[in-house]
Amino acid sequence: MPISVNERLILEKKAHELRLLCVNTVMWAGGGHIGGALSAMDILTILYYKYLNIDPKNPNWPDRDRFILSKGHIGVGFAPVLADKGYIDKELLKKYNHTGSDLAMHLDSLKVPGVDASTGSLGHGLSIAVGTALAARLLKKSHMTYCLLGDGECNEGSVWEAAMAASHYQVTNLVTFVDRNKCMIDGPTEEVMGLEPFAKKWEAFGFIVKAVDGHDFMQLSEAIDFALEEKSAPVVIIADTNKGCGVDFMEGDYKWHYGSLDSEKVEQAFESLEKYYQKRKGVSRNG
């Protein structure tokens, strides 16, 4: 069932709070992969506040839904979500990256409750997700696995090995997302190593593709609902997003793949995020 307007507004508010916390975390950490964290924040928000069947008090609950963050470098976006959900103390974010901290750029599943896989080397997550999904099938469990990939990450051959396997084994208890923010470290994806026709590549590997606006909770919700029902083939949701979404001086700029923020830049980012949030609140169903 599609989300109601009220639910959408609740998610918009949560995503806004998490973006603010992400900006702060980058400041506390001395730097971080903020561009891709902000582009993926709405996907993380809808998963953690609408879909994932999880229990932060019992992070190793065997029947929980799994979330594999294949683009593992956006720890500065993921850790605020885990802190807000209660997996970790929010105060820990203030020591992000500090020597001896449990929170590094790439989160460690053995150190941070709620992290289902240690990732960071790109192109690993989808294979692990296929593994947890196949294990659920073998063990006759009904939980789902969700996996979030970056678009630049899809240069890695291992992504396509995993895609081939997901299709071969008809892994339909898996929902795959690609955060299509069109940027990677050295430039726009289509300049560094072209991915287009991207949807056709996934289709050729046996996936059903849902292309959505990755900042539109209605569209994300409809696509996830579709993926949860679809049992004929695995589904990939290609979420068209903006690098640095919500911060005007970052938006669409590959140079904000990784960056540092001083207090002045944080203020500017906060102002911009506030404007972005006000705009999102006013967006109509078709806006």
Place this chain on the structure above:
Amino acid sequence: MASGLTYTMLDATKLSTSEIYGAVLCELGEKHPDIVGFSADLAKSTKIGLFQKKFPDRFFNVGIAEQNMFGIAAGMAKAGLTPFVSTFAIFATMRALDQVHTDICYQNLNVKIIATHGGLSFGQAGSTHHCTEDLSIMRSMANCQVIVPADGIETANAVEAAYYTPGPIYIRINRGFDRRFYDRAEYGFKIGKAVKLTEGTDITIIACGSCVYQAVEAANILANADGIKARVLDMHTIKPIDKEAILEAVHDTRRIITVEDHNVIGGLGSAVAEVIAGSGKGCAFERLGIPDTFSIIGLHEDLMAYYKIDTNGILECARELLGRDFEADDDWEDEV
């Protein structure tokens, strides 16, 4: 053995080392439904295909995609299953090393990597299929234990022990038949504990894998022809290395040879050298192995002879080492 595996001399004679592995995995799979198997289009060659035949629903042939294979295995281990993953040693430790490192060892997952065609055992295939680097690579993976069984019987013991030992384990076996050394399974195999095969006080030969048989042959010749008492240690576990057995050998014999089907850099010889150097004890020492080169092509036994890791090579080295001078420390007797 505790779990009652039934391997006899007859089995070991009839079956290649990897066939014994496949058979043992089937027996374990019967008892333990958590075991799942993986291969990357090498189910037949690695003999994990025997498990596939018996448990088709618990076996995944992922095609020629080793990275994906180790990733999926990691995901399954996270769900509490026990994956046994088999491919050639060179692909397990190099083609998919990033996944083995990050997905399995870093997360300390319960994945057993049973790599076949180790060392120069696929000699005629050329250096793309030789693997004389794996022990060095896997030894440096934190959390991972590294085992090189001497023959089929020891492989059976190692595979069984691996199941009952939590965490990542790398077992390296050869292609085809190994010269059978052990005639029964009950000789006290324990991960991390060397097996003393001959007593000796003049020199110690520390060997692993196919070199164990050669070392014992050499020790017999040294005893009969030279009147030299050579101790032979089957150092099947490269990590954690049996420091106690090494230091005891240094103390008792003061002359040590290591022999392995692997580059002399980073494998058994290096592991033993680290223990000796750390002890501060003086000792005559030589590492036999592949001398930091890509191998010539040929039959495994011919290559072992060529690189002097066979009986003759060990003999030659032992005779030279027995005459070699070294500086012993003064308080030797006090510090055992």
